Amino acid sequence: MKKIAPIIVFLICFSTLPIDISQATEPEDTFTVTGKVLHQSGEVAGSTSIKITGYDSVWTDSAGDYQYTDIASGEHIIRAYFMNDGHNVAYRKIIINSDLQLDWIVDNNWITVSSDDQLATFSISGENIQENKPHAELLEFGPYEMDQYYNVTAFYDNGLNQTAMLKLQGGSAGEPLVNHLVMNQGTTNKYGYLSDMLGNSMPNVDVQIGQHISRTNSNGFFLINGLNIGETVNLSVYQNEIEIIATHQIMIENSLGWHNLTSEITPEMPIAPEFLTSSFDIQIDDDNSKLIQWTKGDYTDYFELSLDSEVIYRGSSTQFDFTPSEVGSFEFSLTAINLNGSIAAIKKISAVVLSPSEDSFWNVGMSWQYAVDYLPESTNGTHELTMTAIGTEVIEDTFGVEQECYLLRVEDIYDSPDRIRYYWIDSVNLLRLKTYSETSEYFVAGSMGWNFTTENGAGTNLFSGNPVNAHFNRTNIIGVPGHPNGYDDTNNIIEVTENVTVNTPSGSYLTTYFKITDLNDNIDSWELWYNETVRNWVKIIDRLPGSHSEAVTYHLINHSGVPTIPQFVTQSSIINFQNVQLEWGGFGRAVSYTLLENGIEVYQGNESSLELMNKDDGIYQYQVKVVLPSGAELLSEIITIEVEYIIQLPILTMPYTQNVTDDNELLVSWTSIDNVDWYSVLHTGSDGSMTEVYNGSATSYMFDDLDEGQNRFRIQAGITDGKYSELSNSSYVNYDPEESNNDNFLPFLPLFGILSTITLAVIFFQNRRLVS
Secondary structure, three states, X not given: OOOHHHHHHHHHHHHOOOOOHHHHHOOOOEEEEEEEEEOOOOOEOOOOEEEEOOOOOEEOOOOOEEEEEEEEOEEEEEEEEEOOOOOEEEEEEEEEOOOEEOOEEOOEXXXXXXOOOOOOEEEEEEOOEEEEEEOOOOEEEEEEEOOOEEEEEEEOOOOOEEEEEEEOOOOOOOOOOOOEEEOOOOEEEEEEEEEOOOOOEOOOOEEEEOOXXXXXXXXXXXXXXXXXXXXXXXXXXXXXXXXXXXXXXXXXXXXXXXXXXXXXXXXOOOOOOOEOOOOEEEEOOOOOOEEEEEOOOOOXXXXXXXXXXXXXXXXXXXXXXXXXXXXXXXXXXXXXEEOOEEEEOOOOEEEEEEOOOOOOOOOOOOEXXXXXXXXXXXOOOOEEEEEEEEEEEEEEOOOOOEEEEEEEEEEEOOOOOOOEEEEEEEOOOOOEEEEEEEOOOOEEEEEEEEEEEOOOOOEEOOOOOOOOEEEEEEEEEEOOOOOOOEEEEEEEEEEEEEEEEEEEOOEEEEEEEEEEEEOOOOOEEEEEEEEOOOOXXXXXXXOOOOOOOOEEEEEEEEEOOOOOOOOEOOXXXXXXXXXXXXXXXXXXXXXXXXXXXOOEEEEEEOOOEEEEOOOOOEEEEEEEXXXXXXXXXXXXXXXXXXXXXXXXXXXXXXXXXEEEOOOOOEEEEEOOOOOOOEEEEEEEOXXXXXXXXXXXXXXXXXXXXXXXXXXXXXEEEEOOOOOEOOOOOOEEEEEOHHHHHHHHHHHHHHHHHHHHHHHHHHHHHHHHHHHO
16 A cells, blocks of 8 residues: 555646647648738739748739748748839838738838837827827838838837837848837937038938947938937947047937937038939930039039030039030039039939931840850859840949949840849940849849049040049849848959950951959959940950859850841740730830730730730730831731639638637638639548538638538639639638537546545555554
């Protein structure tokens, strides 16, 4: 009995412990993120890439919809890249603990707030904006228009509050959380404008308070978030390495966050002017002129406006009427001057002067093929790269200058199927100013700037005949977690040699040869051979490619020349949605465009794009016809679009798994899918057989016939012509009617165990007394 009693006591005590078997078999929670991308007007946005850090990117379909599945719970960063709507991005933080519907608006973003004070309330205000919200794990306000200022205020239960003012931005891979605020009780924010002694804004200046640093934006505004109240810290203000406000100590107090700053340095040089006129094209025989205008800053006595290396205006006016006298590409530069010196406008503008019958230098559809060799050698050996002009776009280079560019679609025979790649080529110098490459696993975005000057320091361009110096700047954003971004800034000397013969796989060419040599290490960073007939480089050696290669060499294989018929931007393809988006390039002085579908006219007008809605499955052939002023008509080549519509998956809006103990009706619900006629609810019972229990147009159904054990639900969507989607995600419902009865006894188990333990203990000690 002495040996058995302790064992019985242990077993009884152990039997009273609660055991949750369901946790041992509980699957890991994953969720879906779905949404739409729209314009502010409500119209569907262009093709947009959505990327959650750590997951492959997805693209919106023709309806603007996107979908992520199997996203783990927790904090994530999500990014939208509006590729066809200005190439802008928007980054934000999200927290996943259930399926998430997240709709984006082009050029809008959210302000997110986190706080450890669960009793706090929050408000946001801006132009025509006023919202109030209670505490949440991740509070979000928006989406709101970017590049606007907003005030966010936290109100605490002790009557205190704090406010932060910020300018809503898109963010970047390096700084994705520029719109996220941490507003804990006991902290505060400092924000304001930095100006000089005359009240002028001072951009790109570092303001440091304690360990926190903020750089002023173009308006001179800064924000520092998360300062601890009661601390005494240093405040420093530096522009580059120049201290413009002497470092001094401040006490962080619980007061209004405004903290405007004024530089202690008196400006003496003129304020840099800015062109108000953008780069432009003009025809020489139209008997017209172009008014070029600019701003005038303080301390300016007069201006010098230069066309290439020649000063064409000197005076105090802020405008000049330009009348072209010869065909070509020209660059305007502007300088403000006073007795203390001069300062040039950061931005330069270009003018392309065309003859009456001249089309764009590069037209849509022009293409060039290159054999590309890498050093060290690529594992694939020589690559074949095709660059095709698909349009024009004005972008800002890394010097802040707006440049008109040709947009090229770039394709390599070794590219993965999901890779997209584009180059933006400066229309004046024919050099890259921007690159973008993306696959499902990463993206790389490069921004560049070229500043060419003459021997006298005057601005010029590469083809002017007198460039001597080139300042090159590049930033590469590498969209791979943990991968550093790339940055180059070099000063170079240019050597130009005319009438140089060079051999390429496509033939021998007479060229103008450009050698651009780095002044720091005397390495020939670029060697370029230009041919007028090809209208492009026939050979390039790039020893500063901004990649893992030491050098990249391009040899011309083939080129299309200037197209003599209209060209499609849209390529032949197979699409999985019902709407067909077609785009073609402008052609000379076309009077009108006509779009033919399988030989039948479906559009006539002056637009260069059209979306055809709700196309049936099938193969469609398209041509564009242009009518010229003479009445002549020209037909494009045919492109083929095969429509193979795939219906989107409906998404069950139920828990992945749940346990029930009664046979009451169970609500089965799912998301709505556009343009479908029916939904089917499929039930798999404990015997493994699957049965359709509902078919109709509703997006929910009350089910009242659960099998004992595991029940599985899935949804399918379809249309009346017999096409249907794949099966949706699953929801498992475990039905255990006996568990309910057992639950009535469970509350007494602990009491029973305790009483049994006491009884056995009494018997045990009585036996010991008798034995003794």
